Amino acid sequence: MKINAQEKRSYRVHEQHQTLGDVLRVGPNTVYFNDPRAVSDIYGHKAISKIGKDTFYDRLAGDFHDIVQERDRSEHSRKRKYLSNAFALATVVDMEPVIRANFQNMLDRLESFIDSTAKEKTEGDRFNIRQWFNFFTLDVIGDMAFGLPMGFTKAGVRYSITVGQITSFRLNGILKQLAKCSGLIYSSTGSKDADDFEYMSLHQLRNRLDKGGPERSSGDFIGKILSDKDGKSRSLPLGEMLAESVVMMNAGSDTTAAALTNTTYYLLSNPRCLAKLRKELQEAIPADHQGIVEYNYVRSLPYLRACIDESLRMRPPITYPPRLVYAPEGATVAGHFLKQGTVVAVSPYTIHRNETVYKDPDTYDPDRWFDPDQVAALKAYNIPFSTGSRACIGRHIAIVELQILISTLMLKYDLALEPGQELDVFERFNANPGPLPITAQRRSRDVESTA
Numbered sequence: 024m025k026i027n028a029q030e031k032r033s034y035r036v037h038e039q040h041q042t043l044g045d046v047l048r049v050g051p052n053t054v055y056f057n058d059p060r061a062v063s064d065i066y067g068h069k070a071i072s073k074i075g076k077d078t079f080y081d082r083l084a085g086d087f088h089d090i091v092q093e094r095d096r097s098e099h100s101r102k103r104k105y106l107s108n109a110f111a112l113a114t115v116v117d118m119e120p121v122i123r124a125n126f127q128n129m130l131d132r133l134e135s136f137i138d139s140t141a142k143e144k145t146e147g148d149r150f151n152i153r154q155w156f157n158f159f160t161l162d163v164i165g166d167m168a169f170g171l172p173m174g175f176t177k178a179g180v181r182y183s184i185t186v187g188q189i190t191s192f193r194l195n196g197i198l199k200q201l202a203k204c205s206g207l208i209y210s211s212t213g214s215k216d217a218d219d220f221e222y223m224s225l226h227q228l229r230n231r232l233d234k235g236g237p238e239r240s241s242g243d244f245i246g247k248i249l250s251d252k253d254g255k256s257r258s259l260p261l262g263e264m265l266a267e268s269v270v271m272m273n274a275g276s277d278t279t280a281a282a283l284t285n286t287t288y289y290l291l292s293n294p295r296c297l298a299k300l301r302k303e304l305q306e307a308i309p310a311d312h313q314g315i316v317e318y319n320y321v322r323s324l325p326y327l328r329a330c331i332d333e334s335l336r337m338r339p340p341i342t343y344p345p346r347l348v349y350a351p352e353g354a355t356v357a358g359h360f361l362k363q364g365t366v367v368a369v370s371p372y373t374i375h376r377n378e379t380v381y382k383d384p385d386t387y388d389p390d391r392w393f394d395p396d397q398v399a400a401l402k403a404y405n406i407p408f409s410t411g412s413r414a415c416i417g418r419h420i421a422i423v424e425l426q427i428l429i430s431t432l433m434l435k436y437d438l439a440l441e442p443g444q445e446l447d448v449f450e451r452f453n454a455n456p457g458p459l460p461i462t463a464q465r466r467s468r469d470v471e472s473t474a
């Protein structure tokens with residue numbers, strides 16, 4: 024079976040699960056499970072003594088493994104300790120001004136789009152909000168990580184042109200030069216985009232290190248990685264700092280841009296859910312409120328959170344989390360014995376649609392998050408951020424961004440799709456949505472909710 028056909032791997036795997044059953048052998052050594060028990064058997068805290076990350080992650084890695092790629096358990100714990108501290112909810116909330124400043128740049132773009140379409144009265148013009156979410160998430164994670172502006176949204180162009188105006192042909196030379204001074208052995212990935220991305224991260228890391236410290240009181244992630252709470256240096260090699268810088272930029276941008284795009288898409292195509300959300304927002308946020316919604320107003324709004332969680336259930340941004348049975352004695356997953364060397368996975372796309380635990384699983388229905396018959400399963404088997412010792416440590420960043428952006432966009436603007444408009448997806452390691460062109464107008468708070 025060819026599983027990466029047309030970059031729709033999880034859709035193909037799902038079709039095969041439906042035809043062939045809950046245990047699917049997709050290669051000589053690779054088995055996928057659509058069984059709720061497999062979630063903790065493969066990814067849970069207890070599973071780690073027998074099942075760990077697959078060698079697939081080595082193929083993504085350079086000379087220094089970042090936290091996502093690290094397969095060695097003690098190395099992983101060491102990295103996880105300092106990164107979890109950097110990404111704690113309290114740190115993210117302290118950085119709300121960074122989110123707001125970068126979101127304002129995106130709103131300036133949206134406002135000029137609205138003004139230009141009103142002036143020229145051009146019908147059919149569309150604002151590809153997916154692209155601007157992408158620029159925003161790159162800007163904000165770069166700013167949080169290095170305390171330096173990235174400038175994607177302001178420039179409105181891809182990273183190879185914006186950062187330092189340096190094109191990738193200089194990349195290898197610069198990295199080799201750096202390698203000489205630092206003992207870092209750099210090998211090109213062979214992909215221009217990946218090289219540009221690494222160079223961009225290196226450029227920001229070097230600027231941050233040259234600058235010596237963050238300018239704002241909430242600090243930056245690199246500062247929290249460089250030294251512990253008492254200010255004692257962790258003495259990390261430059262290669263490790265670069266690897267973690269790249270992973271922050273990468274894991275912290277595409278996934279959140281996908282979640283923002285998907286949530287926007289589901290709300291615009293489900294007017295009943297949108298009306299219900301607006302009612303909740305209007306009740307929580309003062310009528311004369313101006314500008315971007317403060318996190319404090321929206322942090323505990325249950326329906327907003329359900330709209331976000333439901334979009335992560337329907338379209339999980341990461342869809343390929345393979346694991347390896349490494350214990351010589353093998354391991355048991357959902358009642359099946361598997362020998363050492365077997366690659367195992369649960370496809371989040373499929374388990375989120377498991378009919379034994381969710382009602383009408385293909386429907387976008389935020390209300391399911393309040394249904395006593397489904398809520399326990401949603402907590403146990405809904406795994407957009409994975410679960411166990413390798414679960415996402417950046418989820419607070421993503422959720423805070425989603426709460427602020429989605430509430431502001433839905434409360435203050437009328438965004439619309441064309442009738443029947445669909446949202447494509449292109450899967451690599453991440454499931455990246457395709458373009459999401461929309462029309463936009465400012466929205467008056469007087470508009471009555473119809474929920």
Ligand code: HEM
Pocket residue numbers: 090091092103106270271272274275276278279282339340341343344345406407408409412413414415416417418420421
């Ligand atoms: C909606 C947004 C996000 C989703 C859906 C998501 C999802 C995930 C998933 C599924 C994993 C496990 C990957 C695997 O098993 O290979 C993961 C790991 C990770 N994520 Fe996220 N993520 C999101 C946002 C972020 C953000 C904003 C950051 C910040 C830098 C981040 C940093 C990480 C890191 C460092 C790991 C590795 C954890 C470890 O191996 O210990 N993620 N994420």
